[in-house]
Amino acid sequence: MTDGKQHSLSSDLAVELTGIEKRFPGVIANYDIDLKVRRGTIHAIVGENGAGKSTLMKTLYGMHQPDAGTIQVNGQLQHFRSPSDAIASGIGMVHQHFMLADNLTVLENIILGAEPAKGVRIDFAAAHQRVNDIAKAAGTTVDIDMPASELGVGQRQRVEILKVLYRGANILILDEPTAVLVPQEVDELFANLRQLVNDGATVIFISHKLDEVLAVSDEITVIRQGTTVTTVLPHEINRKQLAELMVGSELPSPDGRDSEISTEVRLQVSGLTVSAPGQRDLVHDATFGVHAGEIVGIAGVEGNGQFELCTAIMGLLPCTGRVEIGGHDVSKANTHHRRNAGLAYIPFDRHREGLMLDAPLWENSLLGREHTPSLNRGPLINGAAARADCREIIDRFDVLTPSETVPAFALSGGNQQKLLVGRELSSEPSVLIAAHPTRGVDIGAQAAIWNEIRSARDQGLAVLLISADLEELIGLSDTILVMFDGLITATLDPASATPELLGTYMTGGTVEAA
Amino acid sequence: MSNEQQIPLGKDVGTGLKKISTSSTASGLQTGLFTLASSLAAVVIALAICAVLLAVTGKNPWQAYSTIIETGTEGDKLLEMMKRATPLIFSATAVAVGFKMNLFNIGVEGQYLFAALIAATVGSRVSLPAPLHVLFILIVAVVAGAAWASIAAMLKVGRGVHEVISTIMLNYVALSVIQWLFENFFRDKGAEGLNVKTKLLPASGRMPDIVDDRLGGMFFVALFVVFLYWVLVFKSRFGFRLRSSGLNPGAARTSGIGANKMIFISLLVSGGIAGLVAMQSVLGEIYAYGPNATPTQLGFLGIAVALLGRHHPIGIVVSALLFGFLDSTSAQLQLAEIPSSIVKLIQAITVLTVVIINEATIRWLNKRTAERTAATLIHRAEVAAS
Numbered sequence: 001m002t003d004g005k006q007h008s009l010s011s012d013l014a015v016e017l018t019g020i021e022k023r024f025p026g027v028i029a030n031y032d033i034d035l036k037v038r039r040g041t042i043h044a045i046v047g048e049n050g051a052g053k054s055t056l057m058k059t060l061y062g063m064h065q066p067d068a069g070t071i072q073v074n075g076q077l078q079h080f081r082s083p084s085d086a087i088a089s090g091i092g093m094v095h096q097h098f099m100l101a102d103n104l105t106v107l108e109n110i111i112l113g114a115e116p117a118k119g120v121r122i123d124f125a126a127a128h129q130r131v132n133d134i135a136k137a138a139g140t141t142v143d144i145d146m147p148a149s150e151l152g153v154g155q156r157q158r159v160e161i162l163k164v165l166y167r168g169a170n171i172l173i174l175d176e177p178t179a180v181l182v183p184q185e186v187d188e189l190f191a192n193l194r195q196l197v198n199d200g201a202t203v204i205f206i207s208h209k210l211d212e213v214l215a216v217s218d219e220i221t222v223i224r225q226g227t228t229v230t231t232v233l234p235h236e237i238n239r240k241q242l243a244e245l246m247v248g249s250e251l252p253s254p255d256g257r258d259s260e261i262s263t264e265v266r267l268q269v270s271g272l273t274v275s276a277p278g279q280r281d282l283v284h285d286a287t288f289g290v291h292a293g294e295i296v297g298i299a300g301v302e303g304n305g306q307f308e309l310c311t312a313i314m315g316l317l318p319c320t321g322r323v324e325i326g327g328h329d330v331s332k333a334n335t336h337h338r339r340n341a342g343l344a345y346i347p348f349d350r351h352r353e354g355l356m357l358d359a360p361l362w363e364n365s366l367l368g369r370e371h372t373p374s375l376n377r378g379p380l381i382n383g384a385a386a387r388a389d390c391r392e393i394i395d396r397f398d399v400l401t402p403s404e405t406v407p408a409f410a411l412s413g414g415n416q417q418k419l420l421v422g423r424e425l426s427s428e429p430s431v432l433i434a435a436h437p438t439r440g441v442d443i444g445a446q447a448a449i450w451n452e453i454r455s456a457r458d459q460g461l462a463v464l465l466i467s468a469d470l471e472e473l474i475g476l477s478d479t480i481l482v483m484f485d486g487l488i489t490a491t492l493d494p495a496s497a498t499p500e501l502l503g504t505y506m507t508g509g510t511v512e513a514a
Numbered sequence: 515m516s517n518e519q520q521i522p523l524g525k526d527v528g529t530g531l532k533k534i535s536t537s538s539t540a541s542g543l544q545t546g547l548f549t550l551a552s553s554l555a556a557v558v559i560a561l562a563i564c565a566v567l568l569a570v571t572g573k574n575p576w577q578a579y580s581t582i583i584e585t586g587t588e589g590d591k592l593l594e595m596m597k598r599a600t601p602l603i604f605s606a607t608a609v610a611v612g613f614k615m616n617l618f619n620i621g622v623e624g625q626y627l628f629a630a631l632i633a634a635t636v637g638s639r640v641s642l643p644a645p646l647h648v649l650f651i652l653i654v655a656v657v658a659g660a661a662w663a664s665i666a667a668m669l670k671v672g673r674g675v676h677e678v679i680s681t682i683m684l685n686y687v688a689l690s691v692i693q694w695l696f697e698n699f700f701r702d703k704g705a706e707g708l709n710v711k712t713k714l715l716p717a718s719g720r721m722p723d724i725v726d727d728r729l730g731g732m733f734f735v736a737l738f739v740v741f742l743y744w745v746l747v748f749k750s751r752f753g754f755r756l757r758s759s760g761l762n763p764g765a766a767r768t769s770g771i772g773a774n775k776m777i778f779i780s781l782l783v784s785g786g787i788a789g790l791v792a793m794q795s796v797l798g799e800i801y802a803y804g805p806n807a808t809p810t811q812l813g814f815l816g817i818a819v820a821l822l823g824r825h826h827p828i829g830i831v832v833s834a835l836l837f838g839f840l841d842s843t844s845a846q847l848q849l850a851e852i853p854s855s856i857v858k859l860i861q862a863i864t865v866l867t868v869v870i871i872n873e874a875t876i877r878w879l880n881k882r883t884a885e886r887t888a889a890t891l892i893h894r895a896e897v898a899a900s
Contacts, residue, residue, distance in 0.1 A: 023888075316767060336770035345768065353768040356761035363754070368769030370754050380749050402890040409880065410887035 092169025297477030605816025621681025623813025624688030659789020
């Protein structure tokens with residue numbers, strides 16, 4: 001940390017962005033972005049989901065062109081038409097999702113696309129030498145002759161970094177690098193990055209995990225609602241202040257409830273198990289209940305069985321065990337009947353499981369409710385009634401749209417999500433499964449969705465909330481369950497749960513170890 | 515468009531929204547007009563390409579086209595156009611039903627030939643009063659077509675076999691099954707040589723002509739089926755589920771629409787409509803099924819017609835008529851020493867250009883819609899802020 005700062009004092013700017021603006025249909029993803037990254041520093045860019053971090057990094061990496069503003073790299077004005085232009089000026093990007101060919105070795109993966117040639121043959125000896133040198137310099141200990149298929153997640157990421165370094169990058173962009181790592185791997189990664197920086201590289205690292213940002217970076221730039229808010233030094237600010245900069249206001253108050261949790265169990269899940277052939281159970285023996293007027297949150301690193309749990313409750317995935325809605329056993333019922341029994345679902349991925357992007361909004365709001373008698377005329381759909389119904393949802397949930405006849409793809413993500421939440425709530429469900437209800441939506445929409453969920457809860461809705469946003473979980477839930485590796489490993493009271501405590505459980509730790 | 519809408523200053527956001535929403539119906543009409551214009555443009559481009567091909571091969575394109583138009587627009591030929599269009603309307607509609615939920619029924623060919631054999635055989639062995647007899651044969655044809663399609667449906671739902679593979683393969687299976695059934699059981703022992711057929715339908719089982727020997731009643735049955743297709747797919751609850759499953763299978767499933775059930779039903783409906791393809795021939799021309807008499811290849815032409823008509827009811831009828839029009843002129847072209855294959859060429863090139871131009875139009879329209887929506891919202895936000 002200390003020697004990092006020494007660098008930052010002496011060096012000039014590796015990257016300077018001025019007045020960057022980037023528009024997409026329906027959204028202004030970035031505007032008035034000003035960013036100065038000093039050479040030889042770790043510069044963190046923090047912001048909420050949907051604040052425009054990734055858009056900005058794609059601009060810097062040449063994946064799309066800004067509508068306004070300038071990019072300077074090492075003092076030179078640049079116009080990147082493609083990532084190869086960015087690579088040529090020394091910028092490399094390590095994506096959130098790794099792209100390694102499993103049937104090649106680490107070495108082959110690294111040199112892929114830039115192989116040193118001897119005549120028409122690949123000069124493996126030279127490649128071996130160069131990659132080893134780079135790996136040594138970066139402090140990486142991956143065996144480069146191993147097949148990529150045998151690498152763990154942390155090692156894969158290390159290989160991705162080597163790949164970027166091999167192509168001569170000295171400015172590295174890392175998009176949410178710690179999202180998939182366990183804590184030890186995070187420490188290792190940060191040690192690696194620090195060594196790279198000490199050797200003169202510059203690291204731009206995107207995250208919304210405030211603790212690690214404060215721990216590892218030399219400077220922090222906050223992005224909120226598409227624009228840069230400020231740049232701060234980590235020792236000048238604490239976690240809470242940083243979070244408030246990100247959100248732009250006081251954090252939502254944990255609870256403002258004026259209703260009681262009823263004793264009536266609306267959703268009862270007993271011994272639910274989702275098996276996978278040849279693997280451990282994806283969900284093992286999940287048992288819990290959700291009462292009327294209660295929000296039960298599920299915390300967990302993605303991929304620990306939350307998706308399977310929800311889809312199994314919805315009847316979309318074969319499972320064993322029992323699911324009861326309002327006292328009725330629906331374990332054998334299909335999705336349609338479960339929905340009729342009062343179940344509603346805000347799915348994990350609104351584009352894949354929620355909306356028909358090419359269809360007009362009114363058809364989207366009709367989906368799953370097309371059998372509602374008031375929206376039908378005999379066996380036909382009553383188009384006028386369905387459109388009126390959609391307009392009601394648009395008004396009530398403040399969906400920003402010119403009309404109910406525009407196709408869903410024309411709306412911004414937040415407005416699509418509001419429509420989806422509106423659709424699910426307007427079937428007057430008794431149980432709502434809300435998976436990442438505010439993922440990728442802007443702050444205004446987030447608050448609106450929270451309010452809707454709260455007010456539905458006050459009217460007796462039972463909610464099962466799955467979220468990666470720990471503040472959201474703690475703020476909304478009455479009880480928090482932690483899922484790890486398919487098991488419900490802990491039941492916590494949000495009043496006493498901190499993000500740190502949740503994080504410990506989510507990574508399979510116990511309180512003693514923390 | 516949005517700029518024409520005057521939003522009173524100081525009104526809240528919701529009011530502005532409602533004002534603007536009145537303009538959206540116009541944009542729906544516009545979209546339709548663009549679609550029509552792009553289809554017409556595609557036909558013109560196809561004609562131009564064919565003209566070049568004709569010129570290159572030393573024929574006079576002007577002469578070819580004027581022959582087509584002169585002969586094609588005679589009263590007789592217009593009736594022939596409608597007659598030739600009839601089976602294409604059925605087969606294109608059958609293809610379109612599947613396509614609306616992303617199922618490619620390439621098996622219309624096998625389905626209709628199988629249905630023709632069964633319907634002709636069963637129809638010749640029952641006696642019913644005239645209108646009922648015809649109706650009965652039509653129903654048998656629908657059931658037989660659906661039954662043959664159900665094999666592909668079962669393979670898809672039960673074993674996950676892709677319908678393109680299974681329906682193509684089942685076309686060949688159908689030919690063999692038909693031949694076996696025909697030779698061993700259904701063949702009328704009286705006829706010999708090239709003229710073999712099933713037993714002729716009695717007079718009560720024959721479809722009356724609308725214009726003697728020129729146009730049979732099946733043309734109107736075809737229009738009625740297209741109307742049913744429109745109601746079923748675009749207006750009914752079932753159709754909404756079908757289209758949803760096609761637009762986003764994941765979202766449809768999550769909303770409680772059973773994917774397997776939809777696959778099964780839509781393939782049966784598709785096969786059922788396919789069963790009617792050869793009925794014009796069976797009920798109105800040869801009054802029997804005959805391996806050399808019943809028309810073939812109509813199932814594959816139907817795919818082209820459905821593509822050209824963009825799976826839209828009106829589009830299907832118009833493109834079937836266009837194909838029928840071109841077909842009806844081919845004899846005359848040969849007399850004028852112009853290769854009649856120019857007709858097939860125009861049909862094929864039209865389908866290709868329509869597919870390409872439609873794709874481009876849709877992209878452009880989508881981009882335009884997105885931009886206009888964004889512009890409307892930004893404009894409204896500015897008004898609200900001021």
